[in-house]
Amino acid sequence: MALRLVADFDLGKDVLPWLRAQRAASAAAGARGGGPGVLENNYETLRVLNVERNGNIIYTYKDDKGNVFFGLYDYQTKQNEHLYTFEKDLQVVSCSVNRERTLLAASLVQGAKEGNKSVLQPGSKCLTLLVEIHPINNVKVLKAVDSYIWVQFLYPHVESLPLPENRLLLISEEKYIERFHIQVIQEDGNRVVIKNSGHLPRERVAEDFVWAQWDMSEQRLYYIDLKKSRSVLKCIQFYAGEHFNLMFEAPLDISLSDSGFKLVNFGCDDLQDQEKLSKHLTLSVFTNHTGSLCVCYCPNIDSWEQITYSVFYFHKGHSKTFTATLGSVDSRVTKGITFLNLDYYVAVYLPGHFFHLLNIQHPDLLCHSLFLTGNNEVIDMLPRSPLQSLSGSLVLDLCSGKLYRALLNQSYLLEFLWNTQLDCEKMALLHCVLSCGCDPRHLEAKIIQWISENISACHSFDLIQEFIIASSYWSIYPETSNIDKLLPYSSLLTWDTVHSFKGYWEKLNSNLEYVKYSKPNLYYNNSVLRREWHNLISEEKTGKRRSTVYVRNILDNAIKVISNLEARNLEPRLTPLFQEEDHHQRLLMGLMVFELEDHLLRHLQGVEKKKIEQMVLDYTSKLLDLICQILEASWRKHNLHPWVLHFNRRASAAEFAVFHIMTRILEAANSLFLPLPPGFHTLHTILGVHCLPLHNLLHYIDNGVLLLTETAVTRLMKDLDNTEKNEKLKFSIIVRLPPLTGQKICRLWDHPISSNIISRNHVERLLQKYNKQPRSSVTDKSSFSVEFLPLNYFIEILTDIESSNPALYAFEGHDNVDAKFVEEAALKHTTMLLGL
Numbered sequence: 001m002a003l004r005l006v007a008d009f010d011l012g013k014d015v016l017p018w019l020r021a022q023r024a025a026s027a028a029a030g031a032r033g034g035g036p037g038v039l040e041n042n043y044e045t046l047r048v049l050n051v052e053r054n055g056n057i058i059y060t061y062k063d064d065k066g067n068v069f070f071g072l073y074d075y076q077t078k079q080n081e082h083l084y085t086f087e088k089d090l091q092v093v094s095c096s097v098n099r100e101r102t103l104l105a106a107s108l109v110q111g112a113k114e115g116n117k118s119v120l121q122p123g124s125k126c127l128t129l130l131v132e133i134h135p136i137n138n139v140k141v142l143k144a145v146d147s148y149i150w151v152q153f154l155y156p157h158v159e160s161l162p163l164p165e166n167r168l169l170l171i172s173e174e175k176y177i178e179r180f181h182i183q184v185i186q187e188d189g190n191r192v193v194i195k196n197s198g199h200l201p202r203e204r205v206a207e208d209f210v211w212a213q214w215d216m217s218e219q220r221l222y223y224i225d226l227k228k229s230r231s232v233l234k235c236i237q238f239y240a241g242e243h244f245n246l247m248f249e250a251p252l253d254i255s256l257s258d259s260g261f262k263l264v265n266f267g268c269d270d271l272q273d274q275e276k277l278s279k280h281l282t283l284s285v286f287t288n289h290t291g292s293l294c295v296c297y298c299p300n301i302d303s304w305e306q307i308t309y310s311v312f313y314f315h316k317g318h319s320k321t322f323t324a325t326l327g328s329v330d331s332r333v334t335k336g337i338t339f340l341n342l343d344y345y346v347a348v349y350l351p352g353h354f355f356h357l358l359n360i361q362h363p364d365l366l367c368h369s370l371f372l373t374g375n376n377e378v379i380d381m382l383p384r385s386p387l388q389s390l391s392g393s394l395v396l397d398l399c400s401g402k403l404y405r406a407l408l409n410q411s412y413l414l415e416f417l418w419n420t421q422l423d424c425e426k427m428a429l430l431h432c433v434l435s436c437g438c439d440p441r442h443l444e445a446k447i448i449q450w451i452s453e454n455i456s457a458c459h460s461f462d463l464i465q466e467f468i469i470a471s472s473y474w475s476i477y478p479e480t481s482n483i484d485k486l487l488p489y490s491s492l493l494t495w496d497t498v499h500s501f502k503g504y505w506e507k508l509n510s511n512l513e514y515v516k517y518s519k520p521n522l523y524y525n526n527s528v529l530r531r532e533w534h535n536l537i538s539e540e541k542t543g544k545r546r547s548t549v550y551v552r553n554i555l556d557n558a559i560k561v562i563s564n565l566e567a568r569n570l571e572p573r574l575t576p577l578f579q580e581e582d583h584h585q586r587l588l589m590g591l592m593v594f595e596l597e598d599h600l601l602r603h604l605q606g607v608e609k610k611k612i613e614q615m616v617l618d619y620t621s622k623l624l625d626l627i628c629q630i631l632e633a634s635w636r637k638h639n640l641h642p643w644v645l646h647f648n649r650r651a652s653a654a655e656f657a658v659f660h661i662m663t664r665i666l667e668a669a670n671s672l673f674l675p676l677p678p679g680f681h682t683l684h685t686i687l688g689v690h691c692l693p694l695h696n697l698l699h700y701i702d703n704g705v706l707l708l709t710e711t712a713v714t715r716l717m718k719d720l721d722n723t724e725k726n727e728k729l730k731f732s733i734i735v736r737l738p739p740l741t742g743q744k745i746c747r748l749w750d751h752p753i754s755s756n757i758i759s760r761n762h763v764e765r766l767l768q769k770y771n772k773q774p775r776s777s778v779t780d781k782s783s784f785s786v787e788f789l790p791l792n793y794f795i796e797i798l799t800d801i802e803s804s805n806p807a808l809y810a811f812e813g814h815d816n817v818d819a820k821f822v823e824e825a826a827l828k829h830t831t832m833l834l835g836l
Contacts, residue, residue: 002355002372003347004409008394009057011046011401014073018080019046019061048401049095050267051390053155053216057403058083060092068092070104077710084133093126094150094267098166102134102184102192105142105151105168127457128170131184134192142200144178147173150266152214154179156240167238169214169221169268171203177221181242205236205244210256213264213285217391218504220247222285224256229254233285233295237505247505250314254297256281265390268398282309284358286341290484291315293509294346294360296339309337309348313363315511320363326353340395340406344435347406349387357408357432362489369429390624404698410436414446418453423460430466431490434474444471444626448633455664464630464668465491476615482510485604487619488523491672512759522603526673529595533673541738554590561589562678565621569628574635575683576626576645580711582678589675592622612676624677627665631680634661644687647719651690658689663705685712689729698732708733710741717748727751731741 001828057743063069066089072081083097083104091107097104104643107128128143128151143149149172156163158627168180183195205221208210212223221236231252238244266286273814276606282298295312306326312319340347348356359368385399395404415431433443451463473489539545562578596616604612638654646709669676688697700706713733720726730749734742734757743761748755 001329002370002409003342003349004355004407004412005404006407007402008055008075008405009061009073009403011048014078015059015071015080016046019071022082025088033768048268048396048403049092050152051216051394051396052097052099052153053219054099056097058095059401060095062089065233068108070106072097072101079750080177083110084136086129090127093148096151096153096168096267097133098153098168099155099163100134100192102132103153103166103182103194104131104133105129105153106131106631107143107149107151109148130168130194132193133246134190137191137193140194140197142170145172145174149173150263152266154219154238156238157219161314167242168370171212171263173261175209175261177209177212178202179205179244206234210258210260211262211264211281211283212266213283214263214266215285215287215391218287224252224283226256226258230796251464252295252297254283254310254321256301265388267540268388268396282337282339284339284341286339286346287504287508288341288343288360289504289507290344290361291504291509291511292360293508296346296348298337298339301336307337307350311346311348311358311360311363313360315508316363317504318363320366322348324350324354324356324727326350336386338389338722340387340389341393342406342408343393345408345432351385357428359431361435361484362431365490365492367427367492370425370432370483383641391411408432408436410438410443414443414450417447418450419819423458425459426463427461427466427492431470436472437474437478440449440471444629445633447471448630449637450629450633452637452661455661461492462664462671464664465672468623468668468674469672471626472619475622476619479618480604480607480611480613480720482604484545485522486524486600488525508663514711524596524599524672526592526595528587529591530673532595533591536587536591537584548641551587554594555586557590557593558586560617561593561620561624564617565625565628568621569625573628573632574640575628575631576642577631577677577679577683580682580709582681583707585675585678585680589620589624592619592675596620620675623674627669627674627680628677631658631662631663634658644690645683646714647686647689651687655687656691659684659691662687662806679711681707682709682712685709686715689716694732697729698736701733702735708737708741710744713737713741713745714748717745722751727794 013631039336046059048059049070050058057073057075059073061069061071061073063085065087068083068088068090069087070083070092072083073079074081081101083101084106086106086108088108090110093107093109095104095106105125105128109126125146126143126149128145128149130140132138152169152171154167154169160809164183166182166184168182170178170180172178174191176503180200182200184192185195187193206223206225208803209223209225212221214221217795219238221238222575223236224233226232233248233250233252233256235247236244237247260281260339262281264282281300282296284539286292286294286296293314295314296309296324297312298307298309301307306323308321310319310321315798336350338347338349338351340349342357344359344361346358346360348354348358353373355372357372359365359369362368388396388398389406390403393406395406397403397404413429413436417426417433420426421427430447430831433447437444445468449625451467455463469488469491473484473487476487477483534545536551545551558779566578596619600607600616601609636659638657640654640658644655662680666676666680666684668674685706685708689712690702697706702710716733717730720730722730730751734745734749734754737745739761742757746757746761
């Protein structure tokens with residue numbers, strides 16, 4: 001299934017056997033009371049009460065006498081511990097234990113009466129106790145009131161020595177939150193008692209709220225109060241010391257009733273309340289380490305025909321509202337909507353109906369989110385029992401008492417990627433799989449295999465482009481914050497109350513600053529790179545060059561990229577890449593490093609220059625590496641061999657397939673203006689000559705799909721003999737070469753056509769420097785005399801020019817020149833020009 005639930009804790013496996021062993025031991029010793037006693041028919045009373053910040057789990061059950069038993073499961077040691085037994089038949093509302101396990105706070109309500117005697121004080125229905133449990137000693141009544149109370153010890157971010165003072169939150173149904181300060185001292189060795197238990201200092205933290213949520217892992221309190229009928233979300237951050245801070249106030253565009261009251265994650269919800277809770281609003285706040293802040297909201301459900309929910313992306317400055325039509329509803333599975341925090345994603349889950357996976361890092365593109373309906377087998381494989389989303393990715397199954405860590409199932413998502421037919425799902429799944437980040441090399445190989453099988457099956461976007469951009473983005477994203485605003489994450493590419501703090505709040509503030517002050521788009525794009533590269537190539541053609549230092553620095557950047565790439569990939573390559581200079585691709589590679597460094601240095605504040613330089617090298621290397629991986633996978637799949645580089649052989653079906661993949665890679669790279677590995681164009685052209693008829697080949701060359709590299713053309717001239725078909729091919733290639741390259745290549749071909757081209761180029765060069773001067777009337781005509789007088793005159797001029805400076809006008813490439821042919825060709829050419 002798309003969601004993988006990894007069990008961290010199971011009441012049935014981790015607690016019940018221990019309880020049975022304790023009861024057996026007590027029975028064998030003839031003990032009565034004080035220890036845990038349990039009957040099989042009391043198992044249904046066993047339930048989880050709370051999960052503390054250190055992972056310890058507090059649970060309760062009633063023994064056969066109705067006594068309330070409190071136990072703790074240590075997440076680190078996997079051991080159980082008896083905390084306290086309250087020898088009255090009461091129902092537990094809430095419970096919490098301090099970090100040192102010396103104090104237990106619990107609130108209980110009357111569940112039954114013993115005869116005519118009430119266990120609570122007259123007029124009260126909820127008793128809040130503070131118990132010394134190291135060892136079990138005094139019990140202090142904190143509150144005895146006619147309203148429900150919830151308790152929660154604060155766990156500071158200090159894990160060293162025991163703290164001299166504990167702090168306890170009390171949350172009242174009367175819509176206020178208090179913080180108690182509890183000092184403890186040691187007496188008689190290790191005995192821990194409360195100091196001045198008759199007077200515990202306390203203060204109001206919040207009041208007049210209608211909703212509150214506790215984040216146990218980050219020690220944050222979120223709550224909503226109504227100001228002039230407007231919902232305002234507030235957040236308080238608690239620290240190790242006495243102080244706490246109101247971090248922000250932000251309006252929410254939702255309708256809440258002043259008479260409403262709901263708590264989230266102050267302990268674990270009782271199953272008895274689930275039916276009632278499913279009819280009321282569901283609201284959760286989710287954060288992650290990247291500085292994201294999402295509020296997920298589903299209003300009261302009036303009709304089961306459709307459901308509406310909203311997600312407020314505070315870190316992006318906007319929200320989205322979704323409506324899902326449910327159709328016929330099976331009442332057995334209608335338990336209310338669940339929001340789950342999955343790091344870079346939020347899942348919206350309605351058991352038996354739909355599973356919506358929302359990308360919270362990039363919510364602007366809906367195609368990066370995945371929506372699965374009840375008809376999909378993914379929905380049937382998810383648990384249908386009520387789930388409570390705790391801090392982080394922890395999820396509690398309230399029916400089974402199992403605590404899970406919710407993760408995206410990478411292997412299933414890959415399988416789903418292979419089978420789905422919808423382009424929107426392919427896009428969402430591709431990004432979802434890459435965000436998982438487990439074994440990226442293996443993952444990339446699997447995706448490349450999928451791409452090679454489905455290269456033409458996607459019509460809405462380019463698979464290769466999206467993969468290269470997304471995979472490169474996710475490879476560098478974890479290295480530093482804010483990089484997600486500066487590097488493109490897709491080929492499809494758009495609050496002022498936070499204080500200056502460190503950690504999460506610094507990242508959230510940075511996100512908000514970008515929302516407020518940035519230009520609409522700070523993502524790096526290759527437009528400047530494209531312009532600069534074309535300028536460099538144009539200057540080379542015209543003989544103009546930038547400073548030698550500038551060009552050398554750019555080429556040095558390319559050397560660093562290739563060295564970085566080779567250092568990360570120690571396996572030998574099957575494909576013949578990186579075996580030639582490929583000056584133009586090296587220029588493009590080096591320029592990309594230069595431009596990307598400049599972009600990040602301008603916009604990525606607080607990151608040292610050396611780290612940015614390495615980040616850019618890693619990113620550029622990753623782009624090239626992904627292209628190499630795609631080509632390597634295709635080469636390996638079709639079992640190509642080095643002899644494919646020779647022209648004197650017929651093309652195979654395997655070469656056709658690899659040529660097609662290379663053409664798609666080239667199309668993707670050109671569209672994004674990305675560098676290609678040196679040698680790519682040579683290999684592509686050689687395969688093109690093998691696979692394409694001449695007219696198609698020339699069409700590909702004329703339209704820039706195939707680039708005639710000097711290496712490829714040199715090999716062509718040497719490998720192919722001078723049959724009529726090959727002569728036609730060679731001549732068609734030569735006339736399409738740049739002048740300088742063409743002159744080099746002609747010297748390699750011992751043929752009259754090359755002699756003609758060489759001669760014409762030589763004559764053109766002579767005449768470009770010709771200044772008309774009085775000529776001698778006597779000329780030696782013995783060598784060149786012909787009966788066509790204009791040609792005689794022309795030969796005399798050329799002879800004079802060559803004689804005037806033999807060293808400057810020496811004829812190059814004379815080894816392959818047929819003098820008689822040159823004479824005949826020149827005569828024929830002149831005749832044609834004169835129309836004779």
